[in-house]
Amino acid sequence: MQHNSYRELTVASMVLGLIQGIILNLAFVYAALKLGFSIGGSTVAAITGYALLRGVMKKGTSIENNINQTIASGINTVGTGIVFTLPALYMLNAKWAAAGEPIINFSLWPFIFSGLAGAILGVVVIIPLRKQMIDLDRLRFPSGVAVATIIRSGSTGLGKAKLLGLGFLISAIWKLLMVAGWLDIPHVIYGEELHFGFGIIPDYLSPVLYLSLMNLAAGMLAGRGGLSFFAGGALAWWVISPIAVALGWVGANLSGEAQSGFIYGQMLRPLGIGALMGGALMGVVMTFPAIKSALVALANASKLEKVQGVSNDEMPFKVLIWGLVGAVIMFFVATYMVAGVTITQAILASIIGPIWLALAALIVAQATGMTDISPMSGMALITVTIMMFILNHNIAAAMVVGLAVCVAIGQAADMMQDLKTGHLIGGRPKMQQIAQFAVTWIGAIVAIGAVYVLWKAGPGGANGFGEGTSLPAPQASVLMGIIEGLKTGNIPLAKYIMGGTLGMLLAAAPLAGLGVMVGLAMYLPFSITLGYGIGCFIQMWILKSKGVHFVEHKLVPFAAGLIIGEAITGIGHAAFEIIKTSF
Amino acid sequence: MKIFAIVLYVISIVIGISVSAKVVPAGEMPDNLMLFFVGVIGAIIGLILWHRSNREEVKEMLENAKEEDNPLVHLAKVKEQINHLQVEGDYLAAVDSISEGPIFHFIEESRKLLDIFGQEQGAQIILSFAQVERALNRSWSAFSDGHIEEANRSLQHAKELIGNLEVPTV
Numbered sequence: 001m002q003h004n005s006y007r008e009l010t011v012a013s014m015v016l017g018l019i020q021g022i023i024l025n026l027a028f029v030y031a032a033l034k035l036g037f038s039i040g041g042s043t044v045a046a047i048t049g050y051a052l053l054r055g056v057m058k059k060g061t062s063i064e065n066n067i068n069q070t071i072a073s074g075i076n077t078v079g080t081g082i083v084f085t086l087p088a089l090y091m092l093n094a095k096w097a098a099a100g101e102p103i104i105n106f107s108l109w110p111f112i113f114s115g116l117a118g119a120i121l122g123v124v125v126i127i128p129l130r131k132q133m134i135d136l137d138r139l140r141f142p143s144g145v146a147v148a149t150i151i152r153s154g155s156t157g158l159g160k161a162k163l164l165g166l167g168f169l170i171s172a173i174w175k176l177l178m179v180a181g182w183l184d185i186p187h188v189i190y191g192e193e194l195h196f197g198f199g200i201i202p203d204y205l206s207p208v209l210y211l212s213l214m215n216l217a218a219g220m221l222a223g224r225g226g227l228s229f230f231a232g233g234a235l236a237w238w239v240i241s242p243i244a245v246a247l248g249w250v251g252a253n254l255s256g257e258a259q260s261g262f263i264y265g266q267m268l269r270p271l272g273i274g275a276l277m278g279g280a281l282m283g284v285v286m287t288f289p290a291i292k293s294a295l296v297a298l299a300n301a302s303k304l305e306k307v308q309g310v311s312n313d314e315m316p317f318k319v320l321i322w323g324l325v326g327a328v329i330m331f332f333v334a335t336y337m338v339a340g341v342t343i344t345q346a347i348l349a350s351i352i353g354p355i356w357l358a359l360a361a362l363i364v365a366q367a368t369g370m371t372d373i374s375p376m377s378g379m380a381l382i383t384v385t386i387m388m389f390i391l392n393h394n395i396a397a398a399m400v401v402g403l404a405v406c407v408a409i410g411q412a413a414d415m416m417q418d419l420k421t422g423h424l425i426g427g428r429p430k431m432q433q434i435a436q437f438a439v440t441w442i443g444a445i446v447a448i449g450a451v452y453v454l455w456k457a458g459p460g461g462a463n464g465f466g467e468g469t470s471l472p473a474p475q476a477s478v479l480m481g482i483i484e485g486l487k488t489g490n491i492p493l494a495k496y497i498m499g500g501t502l503g504m505l506l507a508a509a510p511l512a513g514l515g516v517m518v519g520l521a522m523y524l525p526f527s528i529t530l531g532y533g534i535g536c537f538i539q540m541w542i543l544k545s546k547g548v549h550f551v552e553h554k555l556v557p558f559a560a561g562l563i564i565g566e567a568i569t570g571i572g573h574a575a576f577e578i579i580k581t582s583f
Numbered sequence: 584m585k586i587f588a589i590v591l592y593v594i595s596i597v598i599g600i601s602v603s604a605k606v607v608p609a610g611e612m613p614d615n616l617m618l619f620f621v622g623v624i625g626a627i628i629g630l631i632l633w634h635r636s637n638r639e640e641v642k643e644m645l646e647n648a649k650e651e652d653n654p655l656v657h658l659a660k661v662k663e664q665i666n667h668l669q670v671e672g673d674y675l676a677a678v679d680s681i682s683e684g685p686i687f688h689f690i691e692e693s694r695k696l697l698d699i700f701g702q703e704q705g706a707q708i709i710l711s712f713a714q715v716e717r718a719l720n721r722s723w724s725a726f727s728d729g730h731i732e733e734a735n736r737s738l739q740h741a742k743e744l745i746g747n748l749e750v751p752t753v
Contacts, residue, residue, distance in 0.1 A: 005730065005732060005733060006725055006728075006730050006733035061724070061725075061728045061730070062724040062727065062728055063721070063724060131710055131713075134713070135709065135710050135713035135714075136706055136709050136710060136713075138690055138693070152724070152727070235597065235600065239597055239601070240597075240600055240601050240604050243601045243604070244601070244604050244605070247605075249604065249605050249606065263604075266606045267604040267605075267606060268604070271600065271603055271604065287702070288702075289701070289702030289703040289706065292703065293702070293703045293704075293706035293707050293710065294706065294710060297707070297710050297711075313714070313717070423713070423716075423717050423720065424720055425720055425721075425723075425724045426717055426718065426719075426720035426721025426722065426723065426724045426725070426737065427721070489609065489610070490609045491609060491610075492609060493609070493610065494603075494607055494611065494612050494613060495603065498599075498602075498603035498613075498619060499603060501599075501623060502596060502599050502600055502603065502622075502623075502626075505596065505599070505623065505626045505627065505630065506596065508630050509592065509630060509633065510633060510634060510637050512694070548683050548687055549683050552679075552682075552683050552687075553679075
């Protein structure tokens with residue numbers, strides 16, 4: 001096939017994506033240190049790309065805009081993996097120095113290496129995963145659908161554009177009302193949640209609904225396919241939780257939110273992490289023949305290109321092999337550069353690290369594919385736990401691998417969303433992957449540089465973020481607490497093993513992704529799962545009463561608008577909060 | 584049989600997860616492990632029966648050839664409609680109609696191909712079909728961007744791909 005005249009991977013799309021990616025990366029690193037959360041940049045990039053490529057340049061195409069948003073979100077997402085991990089090391093050092101305890105001597109170079117390895121591996125692992133999850137499992141990837149809707153909106157007629165706009169407006173206004181607290185009612189609506197227990201439904205049944213239209217819309221896009229996620233939440237909070245209370249497994253002195261907090265933190269969350277791992281592992285085993293088929297298809301496409309000179313849409317198979325080899329070497333170099341790491345430990349870390357990373361990428365890609373939610377903090381926790389064990393409790397070395405894994409799984413999830421967009425608008429995966437390979441590493445350098453500069457901006461060239469500063473870094477504080485817990489050996493191993501066994505049994509059921517979905521539902525607060533489930537039921541009801549045409553032409557653009565509206569308002573709110581607290 | 588298998592599986596999973604929830608000190612295993620293993624074994628038996636009844640269902644479906652449940656029937660319709668498609672008139676609506684009609688129904692039922700032909704061959708058909716779908720989507724985008732030549736080229740590519748899509752004999 002010849003594609004010469006139809007603009008796709010162009011200098012304009014790459015430069016625009018690069019500029020937007022760097023800006024978004026810096027902004028979200030700062031926002032994540034300030035507020036504790038980050039936001040994907042695909043929607044912003046797609047809208048800007050639409051305006052600049054088509055509006056200003058007058059020659060942009062849909063698939064060219066897709067390359068722009070792929071690059072922008074790729075560079076931006078790398079920052080998320082870094083900002084949730086690296087600051088924890090700085091903050092631990094500051095805390096231990098203040099307490100007169102020995103500190104960790106570390107250099108930034110291993111982290112730069114691991115950031116680059118993670119960025120590359122994140123793109124590499126999704127080469128076969130794309131075929132598995134987008135082509136074979138047909139996962140919905142709600143944000144990917146939303147971005148495709150934006151890109152196509154100019155060509156799909158005024159009706160769809162209006163619905164997209166209406167969804168955007170409703171969601172933006174709703175988000176504003178929520179963050180401003182104007183609808184808050186004491187004990188009923190607060191913190192963007194509706195507490196509908198009213199003293200009648202006990203807290204251990206988690207009568208809480210997350211009032212996010214984005215969450216609802218993700219469920220509306222998933223429909224019947226997302227029900228396993230809701231079922232997992234219902235099983236956790238409407239079956240296991242009351243059983244645990246009835247059998248007296250929850251301390252009698254606990255009641256109300258403390259009781260539900262105990263059930264969540266001590267029972268469901270660790271079981272959920274175990275189920276996520278077991279589910280992903282068994283998922284690979286169960287679908288191995290299909291994965292093999294996907295790899296064979298990739299290899300055959302490469303051969304055909306070589307022998308017959310036919311241009312194909314797939315990344316050459318050798319990229320997968322060389323990417324893996326290169327990343328393993330970088331893992332080894334990064335780990336070995338850390339003081340106190342032996343050559344055997346570095347070899348072990350460079351073998352186990354990428355294997356675990358591939359599994360974690362599979363978990364995160366599957367989770368985002370169905371729900372738009374990425375369990376990154378759980379994956380970081382497991383990585384650091386495994387690596388602390390392998391690397392003889394060397395915290396800096398464990399964090400080097402942890403950073404690589406977080407960067408890679410963030411990349412994998414983002415790239416998968418981008419590839420879903422590409423599938424829907426007919427972009428070539430190879431072009432998107434080349435673009436991401438070419439520039440994604442920049443995100444690692446930008447984000448590590450930003451964290452370093454912000455830390456050094458503190459009094460005396462340190463303590464620029466953390467407790468007591470204007471940048472509290474909430475996510476890194478959580479990881480810091482986990483590392484301190486690991487030092488004392490406080491790991492709920494029994495829960496991980498039992499959850500893992502059940503996750504494997506769930507994944508073996510003839511329902512795609514059941515193990516990972518139930519694990520994710522147990523890992524997340526039920527308020528999110530409930531809102532998502534309501535969205536699923538709404539879509540199923542509309543599909544039954546109005547048909548598939550109505551769903552595709554009315555519901556999908558409206559739901560996409562709801563997702564975009566909350567994302568954009570969320571970014572605006574983050575910027576506003578930063579400005580407000582800075583002056 | 585299927586209902587029994589699912590009920591046994593679900594109850595066993597609920598037993599297993601509920602038992603696992605008991606909090607024990609770090610490094611220790613709970614004292615109700617026996618019940619946990621009962622749940623695990625029950626779930627395994629339920630799974631075996633569930634998979635077996637699914638295979639029987641597919642066999643029966645192929646024998647009775649119920650149109651709306653059979654992915655191969657939808658695949659044939661996709662093939663026929665794409666082959667008749669031309670880049671002219673309200674092309675976007677014509678592509679949408681195929682996407683929401685036979686393509687949608689094929690995707691809904693496509694996992695049955697894994698039971699019919701086995702994971703490897705079944706996956707091959709679904710993966711090849713995804714290429715057809717993407718080429719058709721590209722044709723849609725090109726037409727909407729005003730690139731008629733590319734729209735034609737991509738549609739031709741979709742026709743070639745679906746023409747080459749080989750379905751083994753059941």
